[in-house]
Amino acid sequence: MESQKPMAPKPAATVSAKVKKEEKISNIRGIRNAFAVIIACAGAAVCIFLFGMGYSGNFEGGTTDGHPLNLAGTVYKGGFIVPILMTLLLTVIVLSIERWIAIRSASGKGNTTKFVADIKADLAANKIDAAMQRCKNQKGSVASVVYNTLVRYKEMDENTTLSKEQKLTTLRNEVEEATALEMPGLSQNLPIIATLTTLGTLVGLLGTVMGMIKSFQALASSGSPDSTELSTGISEALVNTAFGIATGAFAVISYNFFTNKIDNLTYAIDEIGFSIVATFAATHK
Numbered sequence: 001m002e003s004q005k006p007m008a009p010k011p012a013a014t015v016s017a018k019v020k021k022e023e024k025i026s027n028i029r030g031i032r033n034a035f036a037v038i039i040a041c042a043g044a045a046v047c048i049f050l051f052g053m054g055y056s057g058n059f060e061g062g063t064t065d066g067h068p069l070n071l072a073g074t075v076y077k078g079g080f081i082v083p084i085l086m087t088l089l090l091t092v093i094v095l096s097i098e099r100w101i102a103i104r105s106a107s108g109k110g111n112t113t114k115f116v117a118d119i120k121a122d123l124a125a126n127k128i129d130a131a132m133q134r135c136k137n138q139k140g141s142v143a144s145v146v147y148n149t150l151v152r153y154k155e156m157d158e159n160t161t162l163s164k165e166q167k168l169t170t171l172r173n174e175v176e177e178a179t180a181l182e183m184p185g186l187s188q189n190l191p192i193i194a195t196l197t198t199l200g201t202l203v204g205l206l207g208t209v210m211g212m213i214k215s216f217q218a219l220a221s222s223g224s225p226d227s228t229e230l231s232t233g234i235s236e237a238l239v240n241t242a243f244g245i246a247t248g249a250f251a252v253i254s255y256n257f258f259t260n261k262i263d264n265l266t267y268a269i270d271e272i273g274f275s276i277v278a279t280f281a282a283t284h285k
Contacts, residue, residue: 031098034189038091045086049076068235077232078239081207085243088200092247095189096254103261106186108140116268119146123279128153141186145178145269149276156280164284171280175273179266186262190255197251204244211237 031037058073060066068074075082108115115138122131128150135147152174156167214233 031095031189034095034192037094037098038087041090041094042083042087045083045090049083049086053082067231074235075239077235078207078243079210079236081203081210081236081240082243085200085203085207085240085247088196088203089243089247089250092193092196092200092251092254095193096250096258099189099193099254099258102188103186103258103265106141106182106265107261108138108143110138112140112142112265112268115142116272119272120275123275126279126283128157141182142265142268142272145175145182146272146276148178149174149273153276153280157284164281167284168277168281171277172273175269175276179269179273182269183262183266186265190258190262193251193255193258197248197255200247200251201244204240204242204247207240207244208237211235211240 053072053076054064055072056062056064058070058076059068064076068077115134118134119131122128122134132147132150135143135150149171152171156162156170159167162170211233214236215230216233218230218233
C-alpha cells in the first residue's frame with residue numbers, strides 16, 4: 001500500500017501541466033490566411049470594374065468605346081491597372097478592419113489604462129487573488145499575460161527550494177514568455193499593409209506613366225491629334241494616380257494607427273510585469 005501512495009500525485013501533476021498549457025494559448029483572433037483575402041478582394045475588384053464601371057449606360061453610344069458620361073465611366077477608362085489598384089485598396093480596407101477587431105479584442109473589455117492602474121494597486125496591497133480575478137474579468141492579451149505571470153507568482157510564493165534571485169528570474173522569464181506568445185498575433189497582417197503602402201503608390205505610378213504614353217502617342221500621330229485617344233490617355237493617367245495615392249495614404253494611416261495601438265499594449269504589459277517582479281522582490285526575503 002505504501003508503495004502505491006507516491007504514484008497518486010502523478011496524474012494530478014500531469015493535469016496541472018495540461019492546465020497551464022491551456023492557459024497559455026493566445027486569445028487573439030484574426031484572419032490567418034491573408035492570401036485568401038487578397039484573392040477575394042481581386043475577385044470583387046474585377047466584378048466592380050467590369051460590371052459596375054464598365055456598364056454600357058456609363059458611356060456614349062452604349063459601348064465602352066464611347067466617351068464616358070460619368071465618374072464610373074471615367075474610372076473605367078483608366079485601363080487594366082484600375083482593378084489591380086482596387087484590389088490593393090480593398091485589401092488594405094479589409095485587413096485594417098480585421099486588425100481593428102483583433103486589437104480591440106486583445107485590449108479586453110475595459111479600459112487598458114484603468115486596468116493597469118487597478119492591477120498595480122492590487123499588487124501594492126498584495127492582493128494577488130483579486131488581481132487574478134480582475135484579469136479574468138478583463139480578458140484580452142494584456143490580462144492573459146498578467147494572469148499567467150500571477151499564476152507563476154503564486155507558485156514561486158509557495159516554492160521553498162529556489163532562492164529569491166531564481167524566483168525573480170523565473171517571474172521575468174514568465175513575463176517574456178507570455179508576451180512572446182501574445183504579441184505576434186497583434187502584428188499579424190500588418191507587414192502586408194506596410195507593403196501595400198509602397199506597392200499601391202508604385203502601381204499607381206505605373207498606370208500614370210502608361211496613360212501619359214498613350215497621350216503622347218495621340219499627340220504624335222500624323223495630322224491633327226486624336227482628341228479621344230488624348231483624353232483617354234489623360235484619364236487613365238489621372239485615375240491611376242488617384243487610386244495609387246488613395247491606397248498608399250490609407251495604408252500608411254492604418255499601419256501607423258495600429259502600430260501605435262500595439263506599442264501601447266506592449267507598454268502596459270511591460271509596466272505590469274515590472275510591478276509584479278518589484279512587488280515580489282519587496283515582499284520576499
